[in-house]
Amino acid sequence: MRITDEIMIDERLIEERFVRASGPGGQHVNTTSSAVQLRFDLAASDLPQALKQRLIRLAGSRITAEGVLVLHASEHRSQARNREAARERLRTLILQASRKPKPRKATRPSLASIKRQKAAKAARSRTKALRGKPAED
Incomplete structure (x- = not known):
C-alpha cells in the first residue's frame, strides 16, 4: 500500500476481518458482516x-501491547466501502505521523507585555480590595 513516494506498507502486514455492524441496514444488518476491523502490524513493519x-x-x-494498530470502520452499509474507509484512516494516520513536529523555540515575553500584565494585575487587585468590608476605626 503506497502512502507517499517514500513510505510504502507491505500488504502482508495488513489483516482485515469482517464483523457484524450495528446501525442502519434493517434486518439485513443481522445477516451480513459489513463492518471492517483492520489490523496493521506496526512492530513488524519496516517504517523508520x-x-x-x-x-x-x-x-x-488503538495500538495493542504487541504493536498492532487496530482500526474499525462501520459507517457504511457496504463491506467494500467500509474496507476503503479503514484503509483511508490508516493512510491518514501514517501521513499525520510522517510530519515531523516543529521544534519549540524558547521565547521571552516582551518588556511591554510584562508591564501590561503587571498593570492589569494591579488593577484587579485594587478592584478586589474594594469588595471587602470597610475598615473600622
Whole structure:
C-alpha cells in the first residue's frame, strides 16, 4: 500500500476481518458482516523508528501491547466501502505521523507585555480590595 513516494506498507502486514455492524441496514444488518476491523502490524513493519514512535503516540488506545494498530470502520452499509474507509484512516494516520513536529523555540515575553500584565494585575487587585468590608476605626 503506497502512502507517499517514500513510505510504502507491505500488504502482508495488513489483516482485515469482517464483523457484524450495528446501525442502519434493517434486518439485513443481522445477516451480513459489513463492518471492517483492520489490523496493521506496526512492530513488524519496516517504517523508520521515529515514524513508528509518532504513530504509537497518535494511535493511543488503538495500538495493542504487541504493536498492532487496530482500526474499525462501520459507517457504511457496504463491506467494500467500509474496507476503503479503514484503509483511508490508516493512510491518514501514517501521513499525520510522517510530519515531523516543529521544534519549540524558547521565547521571552516582551518588556511591554510584562508591564501590561503587571498593570492589569494591579488593577484587579485594587478592584478586589474594594469588595471587602470597610475598615473600622
